Amino acid sequence: MSYLGIGVSPGNVGVYDNGNNLKVIDRRVRVTELVLRCVICVLAILGAALIATDKQVKVIFSIQKIAKFTDMKALVFLVIANGLAAAYSLVQVLRCILSMIRGSVLFNKPLAWAIFSGDQLMAYLTVTAVAAAAQSAVFAKLGQTELQWMKICNMYGKFCNQVGEGIASSLIVSLSMMVLSAISAFTLFRLYGNTKGKSNAI
Amino acid sequence: MSYLGIGVSPGNVGVYDNGNNLKVIDRRVRVTELVLRCVICVLAILGAALIATDKQVKVIFSIQKIAKFTDMKALVFLVIANGLAAAYSLVQVLRCILSMIRGSVLFNKPLAWAIFSGDQLMAYLTVTAVAAAAQSAVFAKLGQTELQWMKICNMYGKFCNQVGEGIASSLIVSLSMMVLSAISAFTLFRLYGNTKGKSNAI
Numbered sequence: 001m002s003y004l005g006i007g008v009s010p011g012n013v014g015v016y017d018n019g020n021n022l023k024v025i026d027r028r029v030r031v032t033e034l035v036l037r038c039v040i041c042v043l044a045i046l047g048a049a050l051i052a053t054d055k056q057v058k059v060i061f062s063i064q065k066i067a068k069f070t071d072m073k074a075l076v077f078l079v080i081a082n083g084l085a086a087a088y089s090l091v092q093v094l095r096c097i098l099s100m101i102r103g104s105v106l107f108n109k110p111l112a113w114a115i116f117s118g119d120q121l122m123a124y125l126t127v128t129a130v131a132a133a134a135q136s137a138v139f140a141k142l143g144q145t146e147l148q149w150m151k152i153c154n155m156y157g158k159f160c161n162q163v164g165e166g167i168a169s170s171l172i173v174s175l176s177m178m179v180l181s182a183i184s185a186f187t188l189f190r191l192y193g194n195t196k197g198k199s200n201a202i
Numbered sequence: 203m204s205y206l207g208i209g210v211s212p213g214n215v216g217v218y219d220n221g222n223n224l225k226v227i228d229r230r231v232r233v234t235e236l237v238l239r240c241v242i243c244v245l246a247i248l249g250a251a252l253i254a255t256d257k258q259v260k261v262i263f264s265i266q267k268i269a270k271f272t273d274m275k276a277l278v279f280l281v282i283a284n285g286l287a288a289a290y291s292l293v294q295v296l297r298c299i300l301s302m303i304r305g306s307v308l309f310n311k312p313l314a315w316a317i318f319s320g321d322q323l324m325a326y327l328t329v330t331a332v333a334a335a336a337q338s339a340v341f342a343k344l345g346q347t348e349l350q351w352m353k354i355c356n357m358y359g360k361f362c363n364q365v366g367e368g369i370a371s372s373l374i375v376s377l378s379m380m381v382l383s384a385i386s387a388f389t390l391f392r393l394y395g396n397t398k399g400k401s402n403a404i
Contacts, residue, residue, distance in 0.1 A: 071348040071349065073340070127326055127329055127333070128329060128333040129333075135276055135333070135337040136337060136341075139341065146273040147274075147342070147351075149341070149349075149351040178322070182387070185384070185387035185391055189387055189391035190392060190394045192392040193391075193392040193394060
């Protein structure tokens with residue numbers, strides 16, 4: 001597999017001077033990155049689909065009431081954030097696969113900055129969306145008696161459960177994005193390293 | 203000022219081999235870090251104080267109603283998050299000042315990992331708290347007619363305004379924490395750099 005050969009392909013000979021350690025770290029980081037980006041892509045689509053397709057019809061005193069995700073702006077925001085995360089991750093997965101096929105190591109600062117910025121943005125976006133949706137879900141589940149906001153989940157149980165699954169899926173997406181943003185920070189900022197300085201480390 | 207002398211003090215001669223560029227970047231990064239940590243410390247205390255001291259009494263049909271921040275769990279969470287951010291930043295400000303007085307450059311990996319982890323945790327914690335509080339504030343301000351959650355800010359205008367100021371202050375805290383977490387990622391991950399690799403950069 002050409003991927004396992006990164007760092008020892010002819011173009012990269014001499015890139016690593018810190019023994020096998022960095023080669024092993026680099027391989028693990030790249031595999032972790034690819035796996036996480038695939039997980040995000042799948043779970044973001046799943047989360048968005050679970051919430052966007054959620055609907056429950058209830059007839060109360062001959063009045064038909066329909067609960068749908070657009071009733072809560074936080075859920076719309078979460079669906080959009082998941083959609084963006086899925087599309088972004090798909091592009092990144094393709095980039096990862098391409099760099100694995102070419103066996104190249106990322107030493108391109110502008111590209112590393114772009115990936116770092118994108119990952120940071122996505123991480124904070126998904127965290128914000130999950131937090132807002134979770135807060136709305138708490139109100140829907142428990143109500144807020146002090147403000148006379150009644151709980152609605154005892155009326156729309158099936159709807160609430162599916163939203164909960166969507167939020168859980170999105171939570172994993174945002175946690176994965178957090179790890180990924182740390183990985184892309186590692187990929188970027190080690191380009192600014194001082195190997196001589198490390199020998200003075202205390 | 204001993205701080206401005208970092209990188210040229212006897213203990214650090216030979217640390218930088220990439221010319222003056224890294225020295226300048228290092229100085230700017232450290233000054234930015236100190237300023238941001240001070241800003242966070244002050245604004246987190248301000249945000250927590252604004253929300254925690256907020257109270258409005260209203261008499262409706264001879265019934266006295268008191269709006270206070272504990273009525274909304276998201277605001278309690280925001281006060282706690284701000285308190286933690288303020289305490290954490292205070293410790294970090296002391297560390298920054300100490301390292302400036304000693305004129306040392308951070309080459310200690312475990313410490314850099316601890317600072318990076320702390321900053322990441324604080325950034326995501328404050329973002330989550332602000333998002334949840336902002337979502338609650340939107341419900342309070344606009345209501346959610348589909349769910350029959352009525353807006354309460356036309357009743358408790360002064361209370362809502364002060365909460366808004368607290369959330370704005372906390373938003374600046376969380377944005378500053380985001381920048382800081384990128385800075386601490388830079389400080390940590392450049393310790394893993396390959397200067398030789400950089401010459402091959404495309």
